[in-house]
Amino acid sequence: GTVPVIAIDGPTASGKGTVAARVADVLGWTVLDSGALYRLSALSALKKGVADTDENALADIARQLDIRFQDGKVLLDNDDVTEQLRQEHIGEMASRIAPLPPLRDALLERQRAFRQAPGLVCDGRDMGTVVFPDASLKIFLVADVDARAQRRYNQLIEKGFSANLGDLLKDLKTRDDRDQNRSVAPLKPAADAIIVDSSGLDISQTVDRILTHWRNLG
Ligand code: C5P
Numbered sequence: 001g002t003v004p005v006i007a008i009d010g011p012t013a014s015g016k017g018t019v020a021a022r023v024a025d026v027l028g029w030t031v032l033d034s035g036a037l038y039r040l041s042a043l044s045a046l047k048k049g050v051a052d053t054d055e056n057a058l059a060d061i062a063r064q065l066d067i068r069f070q071d072g073k074v075l076l077d078n079d080d081v082t083e084q085l086r087q088e089h090i091g092e093m094a095s096r097i098a099p100l101p102p103l104r105d106a107l108l109e110r111q112r113a114f115r116q117a118p119g120l121v122c123d124g125r126d127m128g129t130v131v132f133p134d135a136s137l138k139i140f141l142v143a144d145v146d147a148r149a150q151r152r153y154n155q156l157i158e159k160g161f162s163a164n165l166g167d168l169l170k171d172l173k174t175r176d177d178r179d180q181n182r183s184v185a186p187l188k189p190a191a192d193a194i195i196v197d198s199s200g201l202d203i204s205q206t207v208d209r210i211l212t213h214w215r216n217l218g
Pocket of ligand 1: 012013034035036038039091094095096098099123124125126127175179
């Protein structure tokens, strides 16, 4: 049969990435952080001096990305960009270029190539709606914006970056708004998605919920 997919979509800083990685780890499946592909496209465009409005040049960049995911690190043109990718200005630029259809098309096949046996856990905005519409399980992971801002703040401080809670909150609201209201592949739950609210849950509780939904399918 086809390779099973667990699709986890949701807004910025809802904990999708961490949760997807843990679920994949428990199941022994491949993981795809699709946001990283948008961030890598943004970073590569910055490096090459390509404007964030030049949709065809951005699509070329996305098609030509020389990337490797290994041991929890992300390499772009053989450079370790793991930390750089997480920076706010990269996420911000990713969300500005993400609405461009030629870029999304260029990334579509790259994302689908991650579907390998025994299974794939992926996270993003449109995993369940566009990239893997036949996913076995679709989770829409939400958390209220204050909880998300606080989590993002804690992550940045922990990594030694400086951060301002008010600025992060403002940035999250802008990103939510942009991701939900764009005309192509907007952030929204698939019709058959299960909504999980992680506001009052820690990571392992959220992971357990998702694994329970998965096991209940079988
Ligand atoms: O998930 P992350 O914050 O790393 O994603 C960065 C940006 O990339 C998002 O704000 C969103 O605009 C875009 N994105 C997307 N579709 C995805 C994943 C990310 O449009 N599947």
